Amino acid sequence: MDSTTDSATNAARQTTKIEVRDIQKIYRVKKENGGGYDDFVVLKDVNLDVYAGEFLTLVGPSGCGKSTMLDLLAGLIPNSGGEIRIDGRVITGPAMDRGFVMQAYALFPWLTVQANVEFGLTIKKVPKTERRAISGHYLELVGLTNFANRYPHELSGGMKQRVAIARALAFDPEVLLMDEPFAALDAQTRETLQDELLELWEKTGKTIVFVTHAIDEAVYLADRIAVMGTNPGRITELVNIKLNRPRQGSRGSAEFGWIRHKIWQYLQPEEAVKENFPVVGAADVAEVIDSQATL
């Protein structure tokens, strides 16, 4: 499937930023009845290349291991097999070449907006004047210059998430890992932030891995969608999304609807799809999606 949907020309053209090789994640869990432990395989043999500057979204049913995958990429949890390389170097833990944004905004409530944005810079021991300049720049990018001295509890959800994004960008990581960052926001704010994020992405050229369970969001944002399946968690499809950018207003278009439907189909349990829908082969779908993009 990789070789068909993810065309060879594509891979050759782009440099690989993140290489995920045979990644496994196993949790030891207490047995339901009685003592002892069971091995619970969350991720099995996951392979994935993320290209430099690419916007990749990761979709999959709840509990399939999306967050686990992202935590592994961030180096927050150890893997049980395989390796992850960034720019060819195996990662051994968290580092500032990656920024992390989660659904819970996770702002430090005792710090002002500005101090939150500067948090990573203080870890890096960037001098104060420089810090001020950088935080000022990113606060401007997310439109919160006038809120620099507020505390997080004085902000709306959308503003909090903007601060979290500014904080992750401020120490200038090359990769941005985002775990359902907009899931807690209302629909309108979410769409606004999606557009803002795309704009930031275009301005900064970051490589973004973005987890979501909303198909709409995945399609709207992505260069490529990695579809995950459950039990054990694995990547079942990789789909190029060649909708023209900018994509404002494309949500209502026929192509968009078509792609969304296809991704939705991929997300159905296999039996259900077989029974109810004539399944198009993965290769065909990729072609359709690719050709859709040229419309």
Place this chain on the structure above:
Amino acid sequence: MATDVKANVIEGSLTPNALKSDVALKLLKKTGRGVGGFFLSFAIIFIIIALWEAFPRFGWIDPFLLPPFSEVLGNTLNLFKTGEFFKHFNVSVVRIVTGFFGGLCLAIPLGVFMGWFKTFEEYVNPLVEACRNSSVLTLYPIFILLFGIGEKAKISIIMWGTVWVVLLNTISGVKNVDPVLIKSARSMGMRDWSLLWKVILPAATPSIITGVRLGAANSILILIAAEMIGSNAGLGYMIFYYEARYAIPEMYGGVVFLAIMGLAVNEALFRLEKRLTSWHEKSIYFGT
């Protein structure tokens, strides 16, 4: 940004209003306490003093049991003048400061350690709970037995009264730091000591301060009781002494002074708490 307009519409129309109502709420509370509340509490104090003066003067109560306020005030001021009062006051201050701050110096680091290493805490938690819930003063004879009747016993029982409540609050503060904050800091490569200083401690501050306030209240109580039991100086002793000598106005003076001191300490700690935790949502919505 092209989308800024949209962004501003959404955030601009909703949030600043929400913020404004926050501010209004704060102001309302402030003025409510500031003008009305202030006046009211002064009025109440004034009425109590007036009644205190009137009851013994008109013979509604035996003036020996409750001397008029003016007499209490006069005799107490006299104690200030002769320096008798300050002799006791100084002794008490030294005891409480040593005991209380000694307790803090022990309890806070230990609590952070125990909150951090949860398994250790699980083992000793029953012991800590037992210590906190045992009535401090019943232990005083043991302290006297161990440390003698002098300063050591008094200071260590004040420490005892401070340590457990501060310890428990520190542990729970550290244990209950939002894991999401730790995850976020860790994702930026933060570890160990800096994680402790920059994330765990600030996040646990509200809970620690609550412990400190409770500990302070405890230690004043214990100080006075310990000074009444076996002592020859200190405010507790002074009150007891005047009572035994039937110097009733002086006794009341001591009692009132202690009440005021307790209030002042509580207010000071309350302000400290507000200052250190002004970022806390609760201090706005549920602040007292």
